[in-house]
Amino acid sequence: MHDLSLETVLFAFILTLFAGFSTSIGALLAFFSKSKNYTILSVGMGFSAGVMIYISFMEILPKSRDSFTELYSSEITGEILTFLSFFAGIAIIAVIDYLIPEDVNPHETKSNSEILELKPQTKSSIIGNSALKRTGVFTALAIGIHNFPEGFATFAAALENPTLGIAIAVAIAIHNIPEGIAVSLPIYHATGNKKSAFWYATLSGLAEPLGALVGFFILLPFMGETTLGITFGIVAGIMIYISFDELLPAARVYGNAHTTLAGITFGMFIMAISLIGFKLV
Secondary structure, three states: OOOOOHHHHHHHHHHHHHHHHHHHHHHHHHHHOOOOOOHHHHHHHHHHHHHHHHHHHHHHHHHHHHHHHHHHOOHHHHHHHHHHHHHHHHHHHHHHHHHOOHHHOOOOOOOHHHHHHOOOOOHHHOOOOHHHHHHHHHHHHHHHHHHHHHHHHHHHHHHHOHHHHHHHHHHHHHHHHHHHHHHHHHHHHHHOOHHHHHHHHHHHHOHHHHHHHHHHHHHHHHOOHHHHHHHHHHHHHHHHHHHHHHHHHHHHHHOOHHHHHHHHHHHHHHHHHHHHHHHHO
């Protein structure tokens, strides 16, 4: 986060926009996809989790520890503060999860029957239903709340290391696609209005760049090794929580153990190659 040039900040913000607008992709897929094969989605969710887990433990947490160690000239102090920041990130996203009702919480994995119910039906089967619309609206709100810290995580990583920022943005974009489906379909089924459902899904994703901007302007006056260490510890905690609480269970439900593991392994492999390539350049 040392490079705060206009080009770097703009690039980081564009990445958060990309991640956020993937909810719109989810909405479009919900309207027009006729396939009942969820294998690709399962592999994609596993891939996203693999990227996040690898980055968190191999890159982001070490950066947090190095910042604290350099500041206090003590490895044990650096380890302790990294540990506290990491679990603070987990606690933050866990509290958000706890405060959001289970029926609209995007981190509550759908069952097989619930997944099938999310498939688009024919226009004649769409019935106006205020309760269904309410579910879609509240899901949009819940996803927006979750996307807020995710947007800052993407933004902060991109400021420090563009490769990390791109990888996190891609991973979050993949996991935002099913969230766009979860927002758009209830509203579409309740109103029959694709445009309305699409814009609700899109607005829920705009919390990503909003989180980036708010986090940036709050932390800007305090930029330094302490802020850097705390930020990256918290970011790692948030991403690990998302991976284990949402992505991996969802990947398992959408596919099976093999598709989930394939996605995780591929995500870690691609991330490792990307990071090595960046360091060789």
